[in-house]
Structures are given as structure tokens and as C-alpha cells.
Amino acid sequence: MKRLHKLKLVFLFAWVAGFMVCWNAHPVSGKDLDFAVIQPGQPGNPVQAQPVMDAMALYVQKKLGNTVSVKGHYFNKPEDALQFMEKTPPAWGIVRIGFYSDEAQHFGMVPIASTLPEGSSTERxxxxxxxxxxxxxxxxxxxxxxxxxxxxxxxxxxxxxxxxxxxxxxxxxxxxxxxxxxxxxxxxxxxxxxxxxxxxxxxxxxxxxxxxxxxxxxELPSDPVVWFGKPDQWTDSLSGILMGMNKDPDAASLLRMLQTEGFGPANKDLSSFKRGKADEICF
Missing domain, CATH: 3.40.190.10 (Periplasmic binding protein-like II)
Known part of the structure; x- marks a missing residue:
């Protein structure tokens, strides 16, 4: 398994490096569409996950063009994610359903797509x-x-x-x-x-x-893709890019690294899973 993990990383580093050589010829400016992948409990650490975040950022940036800049961040510890969100909130993110449930109201999360682990937008x-x-x-x-x-x-x-x-x-x-x-x-x-x-x-x-x-x-919603704050003209463009990834051969390896078979429409029931901080109630 360790050898397989190393091979995956070598492949990803090569893929990202090639992508960056091509993309550096086209500097970007303008709208920041930074994102955070917040997955408490996932193995590894932000340093190990950064190549995947860079690959995702480059993919989105290439699709949207040089009027935006994109940088990705990864957190698998809730306390680190919360500290980051309070100081430098990103434009969008992929968050664990439990994190969404606890923090959606505080950070103004608006679902714009759903992950598809095992090919489904729901799970148990x-x-x-x-x-x-x-x-x-x-x-x-x-x-x-x-x-x-x-x-x-x-x-x-x-x-x-x-x-x-x-x-x-x-x-x-x-x-x-x-x-x-x-x-x-x-x-x-x-x-x-x-x-x-x-x-x-x-x-x-x-x-x-x-x-x-x-x-x-x-039945629970899968981990959602969310927009932080009021959606703007970039929101639909971003969700369209994400939902088209499973049909893009160039995105296949990236989706495997993200542990999803693609992205689907936002789950309409997500709003019912928001909760406040009072432990006496659920939803």
C-alpha cells in the first residue's frame, strides 16, 4: 500500500508540474476563488494533501480563465479549519457534512454542488x-x-x-x-x-x-460543495465546472485523489441539516 501511495504521489507531482509549466505562461489576476477542503478525520496532513489542492486549483483556474486566481487549502482537524475560516474565509469549499451541520449558519454556507462518493449524493x-x-x-x-x-x-x-x-x-x-x-x-x-x-x-x-x-x-446528504456568503456571478460557473468533471478525461486522476466519482447538483434537503450550537436540540 505504501508503494502504491508513493506511485500515486509521483504521478500527481508530475501531472501538477506539467500543468504549472503550461499555466505559468498565462498569469492571472482579478477575482480570488480560493477554496478549502475541510474533512475532519481524514488521514494525512495539509502538507501531504497540498499537491492535490494545487491540482484542483489549477484545474478550476484553467477552466475559468485568467480573470480569476485560485488557491486550495486542506484541513483534517476542525480546530485548524475554524481558525482559518475566521481569519481568511475562502470563496468556496468542500466540507464534511458534520462540519456543514455545525457551521453552515455561522459562515453563511450556500450549497452549490454535492460530492458523489460511491457515485451517490446520499449515504448512510x-x-x-x-x-x-x-x-x-x-x-x-x-x-x-x-x-x-x-x-x-x-x-x-x-x-x-x-x-x-x-x-x-x-x-x-x-x-x-x-x-x-x-x-x-x-x-x-x-x-x-x-x-x-x-x-x-x-x-x-x-x-x-x-x-x-x-x-x-x-439517508444523509453526501459532503457538500458550498459557497461562503452571498453567491455572485462566479457561483454558477464554478458549479458547472465541478459537475462536468466526471465527463472530462483530464479530471479522472484528480477525482480519484479527491475520493469522489464526480460532483452533482446540490442536495435540496441540506438546509434541514443545519443546527445551532445548543446541544439540547438537533435540527
Whole structure:
């Protein structure tokens, strides 16, 4: 896996370098369309992810022309993302659904497109525990892990429809979901939450026979693409570019790096997933 990861990075560096040589002949100015990819719980760090952000920025900039400038930023820690957003808010971003739920009102997020992990704009989260564990989540005690659980209050509402303080267990964010799953199978953790991609990846493995699903969330929107603040003349152009990427052969490797099969129209139900900061209520 490490060799495969290195090969991907070598390919991406070469792709970005070639793109930059071509693009540097056309300096840009004017409108800033900087973006942030905010994915709490994803592995790696901003330095490792920056080549992907640069590639995405160059792709968008090439499509929009030299009247705009684009720079990408990546965050997998909520506190770093919030600090950045308060100081230098970008024009748009791709954000985790939990981050959207907690912060959409504060930062004026307007959905303009949806990601398509596994080809769908919706997904469901699954709570698993070991085979000998309780059959109902209300009987679970201890710690439950998942890489989508860093926004604990939002995650509790998204997964259970209950405020976090009413849960009989503690939600814990993790950057190593597979390790957490092994701990569940061994009885060293109460449970783990899997998104659709993780569920499909784990289902063929031997470890799947050692766990069981005790709760599935309602249908949830996939991570949205959002505009920060009032949309302007660039918003429709940007969403059109994103939604055309899955038909563009030049974007295929970039989409794989972004872990989405493309981008679709904004989910019309997203506004119902906004929540305030009061833990007593969900949506």
C-alpha cells in the first residue's frame, strides 16, 4: 500500500508540474476563488494533501480563465479549519457534512454542488459492535469511534437524531477507523461508525464476521460543495465546472485523489441539516 501511495504521489507531482509549466505562461489576476477542503478525520496532513489542492486549483483556474486566481487549502482537524475560516474565509469549499451541520449558519454556507462518493449524493452511516454485543444501540456502553465523529454534537444528531448528551456512550473521532474496528472485534471498544465507502471496504474482510450492525442512520446528504456568503456571478460557473468533471478525461486522476466519482447538483434537503450550537436540540 505504501508503494502504491508513493506511485500515486509521483504521478500527481508530475501531472501538477506539467500543468504549472503550461499555466505559468498565462498569469492571472482579478477575482480570488480560493477554496478549502475541510474533512475532519481524514488521514494525512495539509502538507501531504497540498499537491492535490494545487491540482484542483489549477484545474478550476484553467477552466475559468485568467480573470480569476485560485488557491486550495486542506484541513483534517476542525480546530485548524475554524481558525482559518475566521481569519481568511475562502470563496468556496468542500466540507464534511458534520462540519456543514455545525457551521453552515455561522459562515453563511450556500450549497452549490454535492460530492458523489460511491457515485451517490446520499449515504448512510452504520454503527457496528462485536458479535456478542447488544442488539440495540441504547444498550451500548463505553466509547464509539469513527472518523466522522469529530463534530460530536452534529454526528449524534445525524446518526441517531438525539443530542449527544443523551447518548449512553461517548463518541470519539479517530484518524484510524480500521484500527478502531479491530478494537471493536476484540472487545476493546464498544463500537465503530462506518460510512458507505468504509462499509463496502470492510464487508469482504474476515473481520466482518466478528462484528454486527446494530443501527443504520437515515439517508444523509453526501459532503457538500458550498459557497461562503452571498453567491455572485462566479457561483454558477464554478458549479458547472465541478459537475462536468466526471465527463472530462483530464479530471479522472484528480477525482480519484479527491475520493469522489464526480460532483452533482446540490442536495435540496441540506438546509434541514443545519443546527445551532445548543446541544439540547438537533435540527
Amino acid at each position: 452511516w452504520r454503527l457496528v459492535t462485536q458479535k456478542s454485543g447488544p442488539d440495540n444501540w441504547r444498550g451500548l456502553k463505553g466509547e464509539v469511534f469513527g472518523n466522522m465523529l469529530f463534530e460530536q454534537s452534529a454526528a449524534a444528531c445525524l446518526l441517531f437524531g438525539e443530542p449527544v448528551h443523551k447518548l449512553p456512550f461517548q463518541l470519539k473521532g479517530t484518524y484510524r477507523p480500521l484500527r478502531s474496528l479491530r478494537q471493536v472485534a476484540a472487545g476493546k471498544a464498544a463500537g465503530a461508525v462506518l460510512d458507505i465507502a468504509q462499509y463496502k471496504a470492510v464487508k469482504p474482510l474476515d473481520i466482518f464476521d466478528k462484528i454486527k450492525i446494530i443501527h443504520t442512520s437515515r
